[in-house]
Amino acid sequence: MSAHRLDGKVAFITGSGGGMGRAEAVLMAERGADIIVHDVKEKGAHETAEQVRAAGRKAHVIVADVTDIKTMTAEIAKADKAMGKIDILVNNAGIGGDYRLLSQLEEADFDKMFNTHVKASFFCAKAVVPGMKERKKGKIINISSNWAMIGAIFSSHYCGAKAAILGLTKAWAKELAPYNINVNAVAPGWVDTGMGTEEEKKKSLPQIPLRRMGQPVEPAYAVAFLASSESDFITGQVICPNGGDGIVGI
Numbered sequence: 001m002s003a004h005r006l007d008g009k010v011a012f013i014t015g016s017g018g019g020m021g022r023a024e025a026v027l028m029a030e031r032g033a034d035i036i037v038h039d040v041k042e043k044g045a046h047e048t049a050e051q052v053r054a055a056g057r058k059a060h061v062i063v064a065d066v067t068d069i070k071t072m073t074a075e076i077a078k079a080d081k082a083m084g085k086i087d088i089l090v091n092n093a094g095i096g097g098d099y100r101l102l103s104q105l106e107e108a109d110f111d112k113m114f115n116t117h118v119k120a121s122f123f124c125a126k127a128v129v130p131g132m133k134e135r136k137k138g139k140i141i142n143i144s145s146n147w148a149m150i151g152a153i154f155s156s157h158y159c160g161a162k163a164a165i166l167g168l169t170k171a172w173a174k175e176l177a178p179y180n181i182n183v184n185a186v187a188p189g190w191v192d193t194g195m196g197t198e199e200e201k202k203k204s205l206p207q208i209p210l211r212r213m214g215q216p217v218e219p220a221y222a223v224a225f226l227a228s229s230e231s232d233f234i235t236g237q238v239i240c241p242n243g244g245d246g247i248v249g250i
């Protein structure tokens with residue numbers, strides 16, 4: 001079997017009722033994985049599940065707010081039982097930063113942002129890691145953002161939450177390596193989903209070397225690669241499908 005295939009694997013993707021999460025679910029199903037689809041939006045989650053089934057794979061649906069840790073933990077346990085295991089976790093669910101400045105952001109905005117991205121990712125990982133440890137195999141992929149690395153002139157709570165996700169990624173990569181669990185991040189630039197306004201996206205084009213936004217399947221290719229055994233020697237890393245926007249480092 002080609003190393004990019006995911007046959008026999010079960011992938012749990014948060015926020016896969018639309019956008020990039022749906023593209024990740026459908027692509028991984030096409031590559032052979034059964035999918036646990038999750039979203040707070042019931043209709044979107046069921047639509048994705050239908051697309052997974054149309055690709056010939058099994059789908060289990062969780063409809064829950066990712067910030068409701070107690071419900072999520074119980075639903076993940078149910079999904080694990082129904083599907084037999086969870087081999088791959090993609091912490092994808094997210095919300096945009098609404099282009100607000102520090103002066104416009106209140107405690108509730110900060111809490112919602114960090115709860116959705118950081119706290120939820122932390123507790124989804126905590127729920128799936130025991131099974132991965134037992135099987136001595138697992139893949140965790142955290143969705144960060146270009147803005148975690150280059151910042152933005154607004155939405156600092158979003159940039160901060162996405163940067164925290166990179167910290168979790170690197171720490172878990174070290175902590176879980178003895179159990180053969182790979183933990184990596186995908187940090188996309190602008191991708192054409194429901195997130196962000198058309199005007200903002202257009203304004204960003206001149207700074208993107210490839211002069212276009214990404215399509216949802218483009219970060220999904222990076223996610224599917226990190227979910228496959230092609231990436232078995234890669235952990236604690238960040239892949240940036242961003243059209244060259246914000247080339248950083250040496």
Ligand SMILES: NC(=O)c1ccc[n+]([C@@H]2O[C@H](COP(=O)([O-])OP(=O)(O)OC[C@H]3O[C@@H](n4cnc5c(N)ncnc54)[C@H](O)[C@@H]3O)[C@@H](O)[C@H]2O)c1
Nearest residue numbers: 015018019020040065066092093094145190191193194195
């Ligand atoms: N679109 C971009 O340009 C871009 C760039 C960098 C990173 N990202 C990140 O990629 C991920 C996917 O975003 P997208 O662009 O596909 O956006 P999207 O809005 O199309 O999809 C996000 C999904 O997460 C779900 N969700 C949000 N809050 C939730 C909650 N509390 N509980 C359960 N589900 C919830 C939404 O219902 C939605 O289906 C996010 O983490 C986002 O921050 C997006």
